[in-house]
Amino acid sequence: MTTTVALAGASGRMGRLAASVIERMEGVEVTARLGSADGPEVMLGADLLLDFTLPHVSPALVDFALHHGLDVVVGTSGWSADRLVSLERTLSGVPERGAIVIPNFSVGSVLATAFAAQAARFFDSAEIVEAHHAGKVDSPSGTAVRTAELMAAARAELGPVSAPHSDQRARGQLVGGIPVHSQRLTGVIAEQEVVLGGTGELLRIAHQTISPSSYEAGIRLAIERAPEATGLTVGLDRLLGI
């Protein structure tokens, strides 16, 4: 059986990459392409919405898809913990549908986030520095938000890290109490470093995206898993069993 995909953000950087991944998959076909000039009804009739749009666009597209019989794979950033709670509520009203939200499709990035969450309990001082290409419109990155949220969750019993002088703008934006610093630079694709400070030592957990091809295997896996998924799945780590 063929899985038909409505690709939102088809003309964008990630939309084009996803289309080329799907072209190389057996039994999966893009049957609808959505851009900013299209209404959501363009997706009707497809089995799956694959969303690579903009943080302020994605929630309405996902909501429309789930209420019109499509499962969803979301690569768009901006799905913070608050939004995920609301998505889970939507999904409880359509129990046969599934939504897979993947803040980062690269295995190295997901592992770096998992390592940072694991380390967070052992360091009372931590900050995140992320850098992306100059065309990225949102900040902090979805990956940084997810990393900070998982680090904060891992420290739930310990309380937030120490983030002195965080009222000053140059100290970054607090996510889960962790300062996040965003750079937007020509020449960069995507990078993140989590720096954890302890007594007499620093732990740096760094990941660098060298090519967008690092996202391909994760996109393929999420599309393969989508037909069987129900409810909410967040993170490539869940699909990989990390």
Ligand SMILES: NC(=O)C1=CN([C@@H]2O[C@H](COP(=O)(O)OP(=O)(O)OC[C@H]3O[C@@H](n4cnc5c(N)ncnc54)[C@H](OP(=O)(O)O)[C@@H]3O)[C@@H](O)[C@H]2O)C=CC1
């Ligand atoms: N999860 C991951 O691993 C990754 C996630 N991302 C995320 O994916 C998202 C897209 O990134 P990228 O491809 O670089 O961005 P681009 O700016 O290249 O593309 C954005 C796309 O969104 C489309 N769009 C805008 N508004 C709408 C709308 N109302 N309905 C349908 N489509 C719309 C645009 O269409 P048009 O051209 O018609 O305006 C465009 O094709 C970002 O949130 C980014 O952070 C990026 C890389 C990896």
Ligand SMILES: O=C(O)C1=N[C@H](C(=O)O)C[C@H](O)C1
């Ligand atoms: O816009 C990008 O490029 C990326 N966006 C995602 C994010 O916001 O974390 C994933 C990756 O970092 C690339």
